[in-house]
Amino acid sequence: MGLNPDEPDETRRDAHVAEMKESGGLPVRTAEAQGGIFSGAPGFLTTRLDTVVNWARENSLWPMPFGTACCAIEMMATAASRYDLARFGMERMSFSPRQADLLICAGRVSYKMAPVLRRIWEQMPQPKWSISMGACASSGGVFDVYSMVQGIDTIIPVDVYVPGCPPRPEGLMYGILMIQEKIRRASPTADWVADESLIEGLPTLPAQHLDLVTSPFGNSTQQNRSSGLVSSGAIVRPNDRQP
Amino acid sequence: MAQTKKRTVVYNVTRNPQLADGGGLVHAPIVPVEGEVASDFDEDIHGTHMLINIGPQHPATHGVLRLVLELDGETVIKCIPHIGYLHSSFEKLGEYRTWNQIVPLTDRMDYLAPLIYNCAYAMAVEKMMGIEVTERCKVLRVILMEMDRIFSHLLWLGTTAIDLGAFTVFLYTFQERERVYNLHEAYTGARITTSATRIGGMMADLPAGWIEQLNHFVKTFPRTLDEVETLLTNNAIWVGRTQDVGVISGQDAVNFGLTGANLRASGVDYDVRKDRPYYDYETYDFDVPVGEHGDIYDRYLCRMEEMRQSVRLLQQAIARLPGGPVNVDDPRVILPPKTAAMNDMESMIHHFKVVMEGVRAPVGESWFSVESSKGELAMYVVSDGGSKPVRWRVRGPSFINIAALPHMIEGSLLSDVIAVNASLDIVLGEIDR
Amino acid sequence: MTDPNFKKGLDALDQGPARAAGETVESPPPAGDLPPHPTVDALRDTFGEAILRHEVVSGDEHIVYIGPERNLEILRWLRDNPGERYDMLRDVTAIDYGNGAFLQLVYELWSIPNRRQLRIKIELPLDRLEVDSVYYVWRASDWLERETFDMFGIVFRGHPDLRRILMPYNYAEGHPLRKDFPLRGRFTRAEQTRRSLSLKTEDHYSPYEVELAKRLGQPLPSVMADDGGPGVPESGMPGIGAQ
Numbered sequence: 058m059g060l061n062p063d064e065p066d067e068t069r070r071d072a073h074v075a076e077m078k079e080s081g082g083l084p085v086r087t088a089e090a091q092g093g094i095f096s097g098a099p100g101f102l103t104t105r106l107d108t109v110v111n112w113a114r115e116n117s118l119w120p121m122p123f124g125t126a127c128c129a130i131e132m133m134a135t136a137a138s139r140y141d142l143a144r145f146g147m148e149r150m151s152f153s154p155r156q157a158d159l160l161i162c163a164g165r166v167s168y169k170m171a172p173v174l175r176r177i178w179e180q181m182p183q184p185k186w187s188i189s190m191g192a193c194a195s196s197g198g199v200f201d202v203y204s205m206v207q208g209i210d211t212i213i214p215v216d217v218y219v220p221g222c223p224p225r226p227e228g229l230m231y232g233i234l235m236i237q238e239k240i241r242r243a244s245p246t247a248d249w250v251a252d253e254s255l256i257e258g259l260p261t262l263p264a265q266h267l268d269l270v271t272s273p274f275g276n277s278t279q280q281n282r283s284s285g286l287v288s289s290g291a292i293v294r295p296n297d298r299q300p
Numbered sequence: 301m302a303q304t305k306k307r308t309v310v311y312n313v314t315r316n317p318q319l320a321d322g323g324g325l326v327h328a329p330i331v332p333v334e335g336e337v338a339s340d341f342d343e344d345i346h347g348t349h350m351l352i353n354i355g356p357q358h359p360a361t362h363g364v365l366r367l368v369l370e371l372d373g374e375t376v377i378k379c380i381p382h383i384g385y386l387h388s389s390f391e392k393l394g395e396y397r398t399w400n401q402i403v404p405l406t407d408r409m410d411y412l413a414p415l416i417y418n419c420a421y422a423m424a425v426e427k428m429m430g431i432e433v434t435e436r437c438k439v440l441r442v443i444l445m446e447m448d449r450i451f452s453h454l455l456w457l458g459t460t461a462i463d464l465g466a467f468t469v470f471l472y473t474f475q476e477r478e479r480v481y482n483l484h485e486a487y488t489g490a491r492i493t494t495s496a497t498r499i500g501g502m503m504a505d506l507p508a509g510w511i512e513q514l515n516h517f518v519k520t521f522p523r524t525l526d527e528v529e530t531l532l533t534n535n536a537i538w539v540g541r542t543q544d545v546g547v548i549s550g551q552d553a554v555n556f557g558l559t560g561a562n563l564r565a566s567g568v569d570y571d572v573r574k575d576r577p578y579y580d581y582e583t584y585d586f587d588v589p590v591g592e593h594g595d596i597y598d599r600y601l602c603r604m605e606e607m608r609q610s611v612r613l614l615q616q617a618i619a620r621l622p623g624g625p626v627n628v629d630d631p632r633v634i635l636p637p638k639t640a641a642m643n644d645m646e647s648m649i650h651h652f653k654v655v656m657e658g659v660r661a662p663v664g665e666s667w668f669s670v671e672s673s674k675g676e677l678a679m680y681v682v683s684d685g686g687s688k689p690v691r692w693r694v695r696g697p698s699f700i701n702i703a704a705l706p707h708m709i710e711g712s713l714l715s716d717v718i719a720v721n722a723s724l725d726i727v728l729g730e731i732d733r
Numbered sequence: 734m735t736d737p738n739f740k741k742g743l744d745a746l747d748q749g750p751a752r753a754a755g756e757t758v759e760s761p762p763p764a765g766d767l768p769p770h771p772t773v774d775a776l777r778d779t780f781g782e783a784i785l786r787h788e789v790v791s792g793d794e795h796i797v798y799i800g801p802e803r804n805l806e807i808l809r810w811l812r813d814n815p816g817e818r819y820d821m822l823r824d825v826t827a828i829d830y831g832n833g834a835f836l837q838l839v840y841e842l843w844s845i846p847n848r849r850q851l852r853i854k855i856e857l858p859l860d861r862l863e864v865d866s867v868y869y870v871w872r873a874s875d876w877l878e879r880e881t882f883d884m885f886g887i888v889f890r891g892h893p894d895l896r897r898i899l900m901p902y903n904y905a906e907g908h909p910l911r912k913d914f915p916l917r918g919r920f921t922r923a924e925q926t927r928r929s930l931s932l933k934t935e936d937h938y939s940p941y942e943v944e945l946a947k948r949l950g951q952p953l954p955s956v957m958a959d960d961g962g963p964g965v966p967e968s969g970m971p972g973i974g975a976q
Contacts (some may be wrong), residue, residue: 123357125364125386126729127411127492130455134481134491137474152359167732168929169901170364170385173357173956175930199404202389203909203918203925204900211926222493223411351946353954366956368942370949380942384899391884392909396916427791554820554845557873570821570845666791667824667841667852678841682828690831695824695841703876732899 110245114158114184115237116146121157121181123174126164128191128223135226145233154180159236160213163223165193166206178213186239188232189215192222348372356385360463360718363728365702367717374714379706386732394692398658399425402692404495409694410730413452413673414494415444415484422497423578424668424679429499429661431633436624437501438579443617444496445670446610447514450521451480452673452725453603460600460722461532464541469528476524479517486510499659500634501627511618518614525607532600542596546708546720549594556704559697560675561602562724566594572671586613596723603725633659658687667695674698674725696730770795772817772851780807796852801838804855805865805891811842811851812870819844819851822871825878827885831912838864838887857887866892884910896939901929903936 120142124132136142136150151157154177166174178187189209192198195218197207206212216239219232355366364385370378390409394402406421407414419441426433433441454473461469481491486507488494496503532538548558553566563570571588573581589605591598627634631650635641641651661683669678675697682691701724709720773787776797785798799807811819824841835856842851855864866889867874878889879898886908889895897904905928906919918925935943937956946953 122359126388127408129363130411130492134474134478137478138471139475139478150359165386165388167385167387168925169387169932170356171926171929172932173385176955177357199408200388200393202393202916203906203914204387204389206926206929207922211922212930223491225491349949351942351949351951351954353956356956366937368938368954370945378945380939382937382939384897384901387899389909392914392916430792552872555872557822557871568845575845575848576850664790665794667794668791669823676823678824680824680826680839680841684830691826691828693824693826695826699876699880700873703873707872 107244111241111243114245115240118145118147118159118186118233118236119149119151119157120147120159120161121151121154121177122161122163123177124161124163125166125170126193128163128194131223131226132161132163132190132229135229140226140230142230142233145230145237147233154178155182157181158185159233160185160187161190161229162187162194162209162213162215163190165191165198165200166209166212167204168206169204171206171212174209175212184243184245186216186236187213188217188219188229188236190219190229190232191224192220195220198222349377354717356382360722362459362722362726364732365721365726365728367705367721369714369717371714376709376712376714376717379709379717381702381705383702383728383731386728388729388733390733391692391694394689396688398687399499399661399689400659402689403497404493406694407493407495408729409696409733410452410672410674410677410698410727411492412455412727413448414492415448415496416452416670416672416677418494418497419445420668420670420672420677421679421681422499423670424666424681425499425661427668428664428666428681428683429633429659431500431628431630433501433628434625435622437626437628439617439621440502440506440626441497442579442581442584443514443614443621446613446617447480447483449610449673450607451477453607454480456603456673456722456725457528457600460719461538463718463722464538466531466535466538469531472524472528472531476521479521483510483514483517486513498627498634500630501625505626511621514614515618518611518618522608522611525604529604533604539597541716541719542600542723544593545596545712545716546723547593547595548704548708552707553594553704556707557700558675558704559700560671560673560725561599561606562675562701562704564589565591565598565602567592572669572676576669578670584613584616586616596719599723599725660685660687661689669695672697674727674730675701694730694733696733698724698726698728699731699733702726702731770849770851772811772819772849773797775814775816776807776811779810783807794850794852796854798854798856801855801857801861801864804853805867805870808840808842808853808867809870811853817844818846819849821845822867822873822877825867825874825881827881827887827910829885829910829912833859835859836862836885836887838881840867862887863890864888865890866895868892884908886911894939894941901932901936902939903932 122129122132134140142148147159154160158181160178160181162174178185189195193200193205194209195215197205199222201207209215217232217235219228221228224232350371352369352371353366354369355361356364361367366382366385368380368382369376388408390405394405397405403418403421406417410417423441454477458470458473458477461467461473484494485491487510488496488503548556548562548566550563550566550568553563554568558566559570559572567590569588569590572578573586574588586609587605589602589609591602633654635654636647636650640647642648661681663683663685665680665682667678667680669676671677676695677697678695680691680693680695681689682693684690705721705724709717712720770787773784773795776784780799780803783800783803785800788796788798790796811817819842821843822840823843824839826839828837828839830837835858838855838857840853840855842853843849844851857864862885864887866878868878868889868891875892875894876898878892879895881887882889882892882895883897883899896902900909907914909918920928934953934955938946938953943953
């Protein structure tokens with residue numbers, strides 16, 4: 058029997074007492090009534106191991122904030138007083154990758170920064186998830202230039218892309234809820250360690266694997282896979298169109 | 301309980317005409333620092349000194365700054381900053397964008413005070429083109445810039461307090477920042493990336509009720525500021541960690557090119573709003589706080605006072621905000637109204653041409669600076685007569701200010717590195733560009 | 734119905750940026766009519782031939798062109814001469830007009846006591862991009878000159894630590910703000926990613942620091958958080974027992 062918040066307190070208390078009399082002890086909220094994950098008799102608890110592991114994981118994500126630019130300010134706003142990220146069990150921002158399981162990459166990433174991002178991802182223990190926050194992290198955004206990574210999915214695997222420039226705090230929270238949803242649907246007992254598709258012997262990748270990593274997946278549209286030099290034709294000004 | 305010396309900020313309201321022509325305190329030629337070369341190693345340091353690396357991904361570096369420190373115990377012997385981990389090549393990208401398309405890039409450069417950057421860019425281009433914006437636009441831009449000065453100082457205050465161990469201040473300042481976010485959003489539709497200015501005016505006039513909302517903020521904000529002051533100004537920990545830490549003398553500060561509160565805390569009275577007034581700043585009644593010790597505490601006091609002065613400026617600007625159009629009446633830079641463009645063939649062609657070909661600027665250049673929240677922000681625009689700049693250069697205050705960091709922290713303790721770095725009020729988007 | 738105002742606008746667009754004859758925009762007076770800049774006269778008296786020409790742009794901005802040979806002498810004089818006292822170097826940058834034109838090196842000076850602005854320009858041929866550094870005159874020039882070197886390839890003789898500042902130290906594609914440099918860089922994205930991910934720890938350090946570490950007898954600290962290898966826990970049930 059569940060608790061209906063609309064019932065007056067007396068009704069609820071009466072039902073409670075009746076239930077206690079019936080079962081001869083403390084009432085146990087059943088899974089059906091609660092929509093929760095536990096069920097069982099007094100003193101016992103039965104559940105699926107998958108469910109309880111997922112439940113624990115999804116409600117105590119420790120984010121590793123990899124904030125570089127504008128999105129980092131919105132991430133701070135999300136963690137601050139009005140939006141209060143702590144409501145999602147993400148009270149503890151982990152600034153050390155070894156004690157984190159959710160990488161939030163907020164902001165643009167330059168080629169100079171890319172090996173750092175890769176290494177931080179490698180240092181996070183399994184299982185781990187990542188959010189690419191904002192247009193620049195997801196696809197390079199307006200910065201289709203010589204110094205910027207065109208989407209961090211060419212560097213690390215990404216679970217959730219949050220669009221926006223920068224996304225509002227609500228957007229980031231929605232992304233986090235999607236990560237939680239993803240965790241809920243996973244089956245940790247089936248594959249204890251998520252398959253790490255990156256190649257060993259890092260940080261240098263063998264050339265034959267690199268096209269895999271840099272190929273246009275996700276929403277990165279600015280990739281080209283051919284190797285070698287592109288022509289460096291001088292810019293024709295001032296009548297040239299936008300690139 | 302540690303002693304808390306009562307310190308005040310020196311006001312230099314009259315710009316002391318009897319002291320010197322410019323009213324500045326620094327006039328002596330500065331002795332060159334010829335001895336400092338990067339290649340003289342101290343012999344016999346093996347085993348006693350240590351090299352450590354902070355960043356680029358570190359919570360206390362305010363972004364992606366990276367510092368390499370040589371330590372002797374806890375004392376910093378040498379500090380070598382490395383930047384460029386956020387190099388987004390704004391200036392190169394600007395050469396491929398028309399004059400109006402650059403505006404969205406400017407607020408991604410300094411995301412702590414986006415409107416100041418929007419305005420500074422538009423002002424530089426307008427100066428080069430010889431466009432005089434309308435009276436309403438001038439006052440409106442003053443309002444927006446002063447609002448964002450508060451906006452940026454609040455973030456500086458919150459993060460600096462976090463770096464020194466005071467978390468509460470962060471929550472207080474973000475509460476206030478959320479109200480400025482709302483104002484941004486009501487006017488421009490975006491919380492940070494405002495892109496509010498256009499060449500010759502603004503993207504739109506103010507929405508109804510915006511001024512009332514701002515008025516409410518202006519009325520209630522000083523109360524929060526007072527509360528924050530009670531948390532910090534006489535706090536023994538705060539005073540102990542900030543007074544006489546990260547000192548830089550006025551002479552050195554000028555030689556290093558520091559600007560903004562960092563320079564004024566060292567006793568040099570240089571504020572672009574007073575020294576090269578733009579947008580009638582000379583007719584507003586406000587003071588420029590000037591410190592005397594050049595340490596973190598004075599920078600803190602200066603910024604706190606600057607917020608109060610910004611409130612004063614906002615009150616005056618709101619009172620004098622005139623009616624009338626916000627955009628200039630110059631069809632070469634301003635789009636026709638949407639209704640006209642939809643109903644009238646020629647207006648539509650006009651609209652199309654302005655959008656597709658962009659505004660064209662005459663041959664020329666302009667190096668125009670404003671007082672941003674972090675110091676003197678200059679936009680240098682060079683045109684060869686086309687619809688895109690030949691060169692768009694940003695003289696970022698943070699870039700120059702952070703270059704003085706090694707000078708301030710060499711010889712002090714490791715824990716002071718974080719404090720000094722925070723006190724400089726840097727934003728990496730603009731340092732790395 | 735045609736609004737005459739926009740007919741005017743259309744015509745104005747066709748005329749382009751030049752002002753129409755008889756238009757009463759208060760245009761800045763030509764250079765000759767301005768009150769002459771006192772510093773320019775003093776410069777002409779002192780250095781004679783080394784001062785090439787004087788321009789006024791945007792109404793009140795004075796530019797003095799000087800030859801590349803005596804720049805250090807002239808700039809030091811500007812700072813130290815009691816009548817000038819340009820004690821603040823606000824900017825050092827360069828302009829590339831493309832098509833093989835001379836590069837313009839720009840110094841923007843400000844005198845706090847006299848409240849006076851002056852811009853010094855030096856034109857450098859592309860095959861001889863070398864001037865004397867003003868490092869020991871204004872320390873502000875330290876990073877500004879490094880940036881100009883990084884972006885344009887102008888060498889500042891006498892700068893004690895002239896190396897790249899924004900791009901990685903081993904960046905191989907050239908100097909990005911030159912007009913012959915393509916917006917997206919000279920290499921393909923795949924090649925750029927490959928180069929970026931194969932950056933080693935030493936590549937993040939200047940030669941000075943490498944030398945220093947050698948003398949200290951310690952390895953260079955890793956840039957990428959702690960350098961303990963990939964972070965997959967070895968034992969038991971990873972993800973649950975990690976704590």
